[in-house]
Amino acid sequence: MISLEQHRDRILSAVRPLAPTSIAVGESLGLVLAESVVGLVDLPGFTNSAMDGYAVVAADLVDAAEDSPVQLPVLGDIPAGDIEPHDLAAGSCWRIMTGAPLPAGADAVVPVEQTDGRTDEVAIRVSPHPGAAVRNVGEDVAAGDRVLESGVRLLPHHVAVCAAAGVASVDVIPAPRVAVITTGDELVPVGTPLLHGQIHDSNGPMLAAAVRAAGATCVEVLHVGDRDDESLADVVHRIAAEVDAIVTSGGISAGAYEPVKEAFAGGGAVQFDKVAMQPGKPQGFGVVGERGVPLFALPGNPVSSLVSFEVFVVPALLRMAGRSGDRISVRAKAVRGWRSPPGRVQVARVVLSHGDEGWVVSPSGGQGSHILGGLAVANALALVPAEVVEVGQGDVVEVHLLPGEELPS
Amino acid sequence: MISLEQHRDRILSAVRPLAPTSIAVGESLGLVLAESVVGLVDLPGFTNSAMDGYAVVAADLVDAAEDSPVQLPVLGDIPAGDIEPHDLAAGSCWRIMTGAPLPAGADAVVPVEQTDGRTDEVAIRVSPHPGAAVRNVGEDVAAGDRVLESGVRLLPHHVAVCAAAGVASVDVIPAPRVAVITTGDELVPVGTPLLHGQIHDSNGPMLAAAVRAAGATCVEVLHVGDRDDESLADVVHRIAAEVDAIVTSGGISAGAYEPVKEAFAGGGAVQFDKVAMQPGKPQGFGVVGERGVPLFALPGNPVSSLVSFEVFVVPALLRMAGRSGDRISVRAKAVRGWRSPPGRVQVARVVLSHGDEGWVVSPSGGQGSHILGGLAVANALALVPAEVVEVGQGDVVEVHLLPGEELPS
Numbered sequence: 001m002i003s004l005e006q007h008r009d010r011i012l013s014a015v016r017p018l019a020p021t022s023i024a025v026g027e028s029l030g031l032v033l034a035e036s037v038v039g040l041v042d043l044p045g046f047t048n049s050a051m052d053g054y055a056v057v058a059a060d061l062v063d064a065a066e067d068s069p070v071q072l073p074v075l076g077d078i079p080a081g082d083i084e085p086h087d088l089a090a091g092s093c094w095r096i097m098t099g100a101p102l103p104a105g106a107d108a109v110v111p112v113e114q115t116d117g118r119t120d121e122v123a124i125r126v127s128p129h130p131g132a133a134v135r136n137v138g139e140d141v142a143a144g145d146r147v148l149e150s151g152v153r154l155l156p157h158h159v160a161v162c163a164a165a166g167v168a169s170v171d172v173i174p175a176p177r178v179a180v181i182t183t184g185d186e187l188v189p190v191g192t193p194l195l196h197g198q199i200h201d202s203n204g205p206m207l208a209a210a211v212r213a214a215g216a217t218c219v220e221v222l223h224v225g226d227r228d229d230e231s232l233a234d235v236v237h238r239i240a241a242e243v244d245a246i247v248t249s250g251g252i253s254a255g256a257y258e259p260v261k262e263a264f265a266g267g268g269a270v271q272f273d274k275v276a277m278q279p280g281k282p283q284g285f286g287v288v289g290e291r292g293v294p295l296f297a298l299p300g301n302p303v304s305s306l307v308s309f310e311v312f313v314v315p316a317l318l319r320m321a322g323r324s325g326d327r328i329s330v331r332a333k334a335v336r337g338w339r340s341p342p343g344r345v346q347v348a349r350v351v352l353s354h355g356d357e358g359w360v361v362s363p364s365g366g367q368g369s370h371i372l373g374g375l376a377v378a379n380a381l382a383l384v385p386a387e388v389v390e391v392g393q394g395d396v397v398e399v400h401l402l403p404g405e406e407l408p409s
Numbered sequence: 410m411i412s413l414e415q416h417r418d419r420i421l422s423a424v425r426p427l428a429p430t431s432i433a434v435g436e437s438l439g440l441v442l443a444e445s446v447v448g449l450v451d452l453p454g455f456t457n458s459a460m461d462g463y464a465v466v467a468a469d470l471v472d473a474a475e476d477s478p479v480q481l482p483v484l485g486d487i488p489a490g491d492i493e494p495h496d497l498a499a500g501s502c503w504r505i506m507t508g509a510p511l512p513a514g515a516d517a518v519v520p521v522e523q524t525d526g527r528t529d530e531v532a533i534r535v536s537p538h539p540g541a542a543v544r545n546v547g548e549d550v551a552a553g554d555r556v557l558e559s560g561v562r563l564l565p566h567h568v569a570v571c572a573a574a575g576v577a578s579v580d581v582i583p584a585p586r587v588a589v590i591t592t593g594d595e596l597v598p599v600g601t602p603l604l605h606g607q608i609h610d611s612n613g614p615m616l617a618a619a620v621r622a623a624g625a626t627c628v629e630v631l632h633v634g635d636r637d638d639e640s641l642a643d644v645v646h647r648i649a650a651e652v653d654a655i656v657t658s659g660g661i662s663a664g665a666y667e668p669v670k671e672a673f674a675g676g677g678a679v680q681f682d683k684v685a686m687q688p689g690k691p692q693g694f695g696v697v698g699e700r701g702v703p704l705f706a707l708p709g710n711p712v713s714s715l716v717s718f719e720v721f722v723v724p725a726l727l728r729m730a731g732r733s734g735d736r737i738s739v740r741a742k743a744v745r746g747w748r749s750p751p752g753r754v755q756v757a758r759v760v761l762s763h764g765d766e767g768w769v770v771s772p773s774g775g776q777g778s779h780i781l782g783g784l785a786v787a788n789a790l791a792l793v794p795a796e797v798v799e800v801g802q803g804d805v806v807e808v809h810l811l812p813g814e815e816l817p818s
Contacts, residue, residue, distance in 0.1 A: 156618040156715065157811055166599060186490030194575070198490065372550060375570060402565070403565045
């Protein structure tokens with residue numbers, strides 16, 4: 001029997017960030033930058049107006065005031081996007097829009113609200129400082145400035161920064177491409193009527209959704225049974241050429257029919273262990289195929305499978321995606337106690353909520369590894385240390401959100 | 410001038426959850442159930458073994474003990490997925506695998522670890538209680554039980570519950586389909602060289618990413634300029650037939666060239682207001698086309714656009730998706746103060762982190778609505794009330810995460 005931490009450490013030491021790839025900035029949401037981003041253009045790219053108003057020479061307006069406006073002839077309009085060069089002679093002005101290039105010779109903009117707004121000759125009621133309502137070229141970001149650091153996970157505001165800085169594509173760690181393979185001859189797809197002894201395959205759609213919730217891409221969901229033409233080992237090796245990780249469920253216990261164990265035991269590529277946790281005692285992990293693709297062999301009970309995914313696969317997928325340390329975990333007080341097995345970390349399904357005293361949890365239904373009813377209302381997992389045999393009311397436990405959950409408000 | 414809350418309330422009172430649709434459970438991740446889910450099959454679907462071991466009649470083993478094992482002939486193997494019916498005669502046993510159907514007549518399972526594991530005749534060293542290691546039909550969930558409530562957002566564990574309960578498709582509120590339209594003749598796509606007076610269109614990719622980060626689908630990103638053949642009004646009405654919401658950027662200020670305002674002003678369908686916030690003062694909102702599609706007319710400065718999206722569009726998209734109340738907001742202490750404009754809610758870009766004393770924030774660079782440099786390192790927005798003109802060091806402010814951000818660990 002090995003500890004939960006030993007198994008997780010073995011997995012994390014075997015996986016590494018995927019090779020960087022270049023991607024259009026518009027497709028980069030959620031991916032991690034493999035290289036820092038350097039702006040290609042000045043921001044602003046040209047000196048421009050910060051307001052809708054009139055581009056002026058400040059010195060022309062030193063005497064302007066609320067009760068003694070100064071009249072200036074308007075040479076014309078400069079809309080945003082006007083690519084014609086314009087000159088401003090002293091003693092005149094241009095009507096100008098927000099973001100439009102300042103005409104040569106102008107050094108300030110008077111907002112339209114401080115004028116009479118006319119378009120032939122305008123009455124201006126204020127005396128602006130030189131530079132007023134003017135955005136100078138490069139004052140925000142200069143071409144060649146580093147605008148984003150390597151390691152940043154790209155979110156909408158980062159996309160904006162890249163695009164504004166003229167960066168059309170970025171080098172990122174791609175989202176891991178994952179295949180899910182369920183095993184067990186008793187499984188049939190949901191929607192198919194059940195014969196006696198059969199159950200619906202819930203791990204396939206569940207693990208596919210969990211892969212997506214972890215920010216990875218689920219490229220394939222397969223079921224391989226003992227009577228299929230292609231053996232499990234062959235399926236795994238074929239798929240390992242195309243994906244970045246493989247997750248299997250079932251077939252790794254101590255029984256007589258354990259197809260995943262049989263397909264890989266002895267070869268050394270995949271190691272099978274008993275892990276001191278409940279649920280999730282049987283676990284397998286290894287690296288398969290010529291590309292060294294990680295294979296996570298999870299137990300088949302749906303609850304065991306989901307818990308194993310959260311505890312072992314999610315950290316590995318995050319690491320492969322260049323992410324780290326962003327699992328949300330909170331410490332919460334038990335409002336109701338429950339028992340925990342001796343000598344094993346219990347991964348209990350709980351309901352996490354925010355009470356008057358901060359985070360609180362209560363156990364969610366039965367804790368058997370086959371119990372799905374209680375899972376329906378759970379939103380989190382409490383990790384109860386191996387040496388604890390009973391969580392008492394008021395005890396504080398470490399809680400992880402279930403895949404895809406957000407902190408309750 | 411109207412308040413931020415007035416504008417948001419007007420938007421939220423005009424949008425409602427989209428019409429439910431039926432979807433395969435494997436495609437339902439992140440969507441909200443429009444109807445509760447009733448299980449179609451018992452869970453377990455048949456009485457089965459909880460362990461790998463031997464199915465027995467408990468009464469046959471009352472005398473079994475560690476030092477006096479009882480020998481029973483093994484009638485054969487029952488693997489998981491075995492659909493043949495089997496009978497157990499008293500005085501014999503079946504070898505059975507986890508999840509395999511219990512043979513008729515058996516009332517307990519002895520784990521293989523408490524036997525000698527043989528397959529012809531097995532020596533059993535314990536006396537099980539009737540029911541030991543047996544999962545009874547329907548003990549988890551009975552057919553007809555409600556397994557998930559309407560309003561639940563479907564996550565991987567819910568997908569598992571549905572599939573296990575035989576539910577192949579579910580009625581959900583679909584993800585809103587959104588089109589983004591940027592305006593402004595000065596905009597050119599990133600990757601295109603700039604002429605004097607032109608800037609790269611950063612709002613298009615930013616708003617598309619923000620739509621996706623909010624769980625909606627961005628179906629189209631368009632730029633419409635004054636010189637395009639199809640007018641903005643025509644584009645909007647054409648697209649309104651195909652999408653659930655439209656987000657525009659730019660063209661709603663007080664200038665002489667405001668294409669969005671010009672396309673809709675006076676018609677009454679879209680209302681333009683000055684909102685007492687900074688950035689984001691100009692705002693438009695209305696309902697367009699025969700299907701009554703909400704149109705969010707956001708200001709064109711990228712920072713104003715993003716802030717407006719977070720404050721007005723995200724709550725509306727969540728409501729359209731059947732979600733509510735799940736925006737994460739925390740109260741954080743300012744480690745460094747900053748100024749805020751009088752009479753307007755400031756939506757300040759800040760860096761949120763977790764310090765020894767809980768959540769802390771510091772302002773992120775310049776707060777001008779055109780400043781992108783500071784946005785690159787921000788991860789959150791602080792909402793400073795209109796009556797506050799200075800946030801002092803140590804003051805507590807309300808903080809929202811930027812679209813797509815997660816709480817820092």
